[in-house]
Amino acid sequence: MTTYLMLLSPSANRVYRQATAVLSAAELAVTASFASDIVPARIGSADALRFTADEVDELVLAAQSAHLVSFEQRGELLAPLDVPSLAVFDDDLVTIPKYQGKTNEGFTRLLLHLTLSQVDRPGPLEVLDPLAGRGTTLLAAWQAGHHGFGVESDDKAFDALAGYLKTYLRTKRIKHSAQVSPVRREGRALGRRLDAQARLAEATHDQPARPGLPTLNMTVFTGDTRDSAALFGRKRFDAIVTDAPYGVVHGSSTKSEGREPAQRSSRRRDRSPAHLLAEAIPIWRGQLKPGGAIGIAWNTHTLPRAELVGMLADAGLQPQDAGPWLGFAHRVDAGINRDLVVATRAAEAERGLTWSP
Ligand SMILES: C[S@@+](CC[C@H](N)C(=O)[O-])C[C@H]1O[C@@H](n2cnc3c(N)ncnc32)[C@H](O)[C@@H]1O
Structure with missing residues (x-):
């Protein structure tokens, strides 16, 4: 047996920095x-x-979400290992945006990595964040070389993501397209969509072609997450990765039965995400490919772990709820104790009963 040391990248956030070593240890235990x-x-x-x-x-x-550099210990000496970088964008794609309510980027990378570790398929994978905010998950997915898809009910957050992405891709001189367009059904305006594509391999006037890098897509809809299946239609995702409303900064909204998506503006604000998650999880589950995985972060003060695990199991998913998977809860502040849970959708295709005479 050889001893190794893995240096962790320091977080700018003091609270998250304190939790990083413990969370990274659980991440390594789950994935290595x-x-x-x-x-x-x-x-x-x-x-x-x-x-x-x-x-x-x-x-x-x-x-590993916080990997900086790894060493093999040889007596008193540390010999660096040749660990490649898997990032296809610079770190600043995820770190530049700063706003209240942003999910810590290190934690977002952790949740994304843990969820994707349960998907046995080669990338680029298709990742949906159905509570996308200003897109930290989608940007982290792009940085790791995966496609990002989202739904977000807050128009301002959607506008901020669209504006940021256009500026970033232009400033970095990356070959891309990005446009916001209206979503209509039967002549009625339902909301808007952002469609972006980064063609990372293509040369620009000041940068040579970089063969091997992927072309990445991003589509985000404005709207309610419970309409996610209607918005994306028959599209299915390899993974769903989301940070649920904490019931502190954002709150969540409760469904008004029988209304069309565009008419649901008068929803009651709700301090717990429990109702929202109970309604949304079965819908999200239907958007997962067989063999796909869902990772949810949430505030345990507003919803006990057992209840969320129960919701996932009731929806026909297999939650990971033992061993190092129980090692991710950590204090964010007096009102938020954050935890995460990952659940998988069975790989075998579900077939209807067939009958042959
Ligand atoms: C914890 S925040 C996610 C923040 C995001 N990860 C980021 O870093 O920007 C939860 C998000 O869910 C959104 N949200 C709450 N209820 C929603 C609903 N019913 N449908 C769609 N989005 C909703 C909120 O507007 C908020 O942006």
């Missing part, structure tokens, strides 16, 4: 079957993880 005896450690004044392994898989280390 080769690693054992995982414990938080220090290298000088920097946070790290120490673990033992017979052999490491560098690609698995590269996918």
Whole structure:
């Protein structure tokens, strides 16, 4: 057995920095079957993880959400490992936007990685955030080389994401298209959609072609998440990754039965996301491909873990609810204790009963 040290990238956020080592240890335990005896450690004044392994898989280390650099310990010496970077965009794609209610970017990468670790399919994958806000999940998905899709009820958040993405792609001189257009059904305006595409491999006038890099798509609708299936139609996703309303900054809204999507503006504000999640999870489940996975972050002060796990199981999903999967709860502030849960949709295609004479 060899001892390894993984240096963790420092978070700008003090609270999240304190939680990073513990969360990263649980992330490594869930996603790296080769690693054992995982414990938080220090290298000088920097946070790290120490673990033992017979052999490491560098690609698995590269996918860790807070991975900075890894070393093999040889006596008193640390020999750096050759861990590739999996990012297809610079970090600043995700870190530039700053606003109240933004999900911490390190935590978003963690939730995305844990969810995608349960999807046994080669990328680029199609990731839906049905409570997209200003798009931290979608930007993190792009950075990791996956497509991003979203639904968001707050027009201002949608506008901020659309504006930011256009500016970013233009400023970075990335070949792209990005437009916002109205969504109509039977002549009535239902909302808007953002469609963006980044063609990362294509040359620009000051940058040579970068073959091997993907072309990534992003589509975001304004609207209610419970209309997500109607908005995306028959489209299915490899993963759903979302940070539910905390019942503090955002609140959630409760469905007014029998109304058309565009008429639901008078929904009651609700301090718990429980009603919203109970209604939305069966809809989201229908949008997952067989073999897909869903990852949800939420505030346990507003909804006990067992209740959310029950909602996922009732919807026919298999929640991960044992061992290191129980190691992700952490305090954000006095009103928020954040946790996450990942559930999978069985890989076998569901077939109707067939009868042959
Ligand atoms: C915790 S925030 C997500 C923040 C996002 N991850 C980000 O970093 O920008 C939850 C989001 O859900 C949205 N939301 C709440 N209820 C909704 C609903 N019924 N349909 C669609 N979006 C909703 C809120 O407007 C808010 O942007």
